[in-house]
Amino acid sequence: MTRICVALDVPWERALKIVRDLYDFFENYPLIMKIGHKIYLEKGGDAVRELKEEFPYEVFLDLKLHDIPSVVGLAVEEISNLGADYTTIHLLGGEAMVEEAVNRKENTKILGVSLLTSHDESYLGFLKTTIGDIKEFVLHLVKIGLDKGIDGIVCSGEEVEFLKKNLDRDFIAVVPGIRIKKQKGDQRRVLTPAEAKKRGADIIVIGREITESKNPVYVVERALKMMGEI
Ligand code: C5P
16 A cells, blocks of 8 residues: 655645544545745644644644754654654764664654755755665665664655665655646656655655645545555
8 A cells, every 4th residue: 555645745724624624534544744944933842742643543643853873863752742743854974873773662653854855966966975876875874764763754655665676674665746737838857646655655645736735635545546446
């Protein structure tokens, strides 16, 4: 099963309305609600608590942590206390940081972010790494992350198939950059839900196509149908 994660990068009240509307329709489908910096800065940890209290959905607190190991460890402890089901750390934070995050979590799954999709090969030059290929560099970071005990990764649709093929262990692949409508002239590298599922995505992240739609239920329904989930 490939699940849908709704990126709620909108004001809190609007986010709540979207989740309520979705819940009316998808009571039995395990959607995941993602809170990022926008809502976290507006509403704090209460956003996670309130969503968990009101709905049966898993909550993903996406803060992409990257700091010294002890600080990240303390943050992960608090995120676990809030009851978030998933959170993110930057694998570029290094082995000790990843290890500390994994050691401090309780029921929260740790997802590693390798390279942001806004980066390309020139970023590897900036880092002065000897690996010149983005996919190989991502594979290198993900291997280290999995060795240290992370539960999954956030990666692009370009990388997910390659990573699943080259890593002989189970991990959750979360793939953003999904578009239901492929817009004419849109040069960005995006995948449809069906393509992402085919390439091995376990969770797809859809943000603005849902949150900016007049009918979020329709968008989610369409994505689920495209993946053959309903
Ligand atoms: O569907 P849309 O483009 O609006 O999704 C944006 C969401 O995807 C944001 O919440 C952003 O944090 C997340 N994202 C991510 N990693 C990327 C690109 C986007 O987590 N590499």
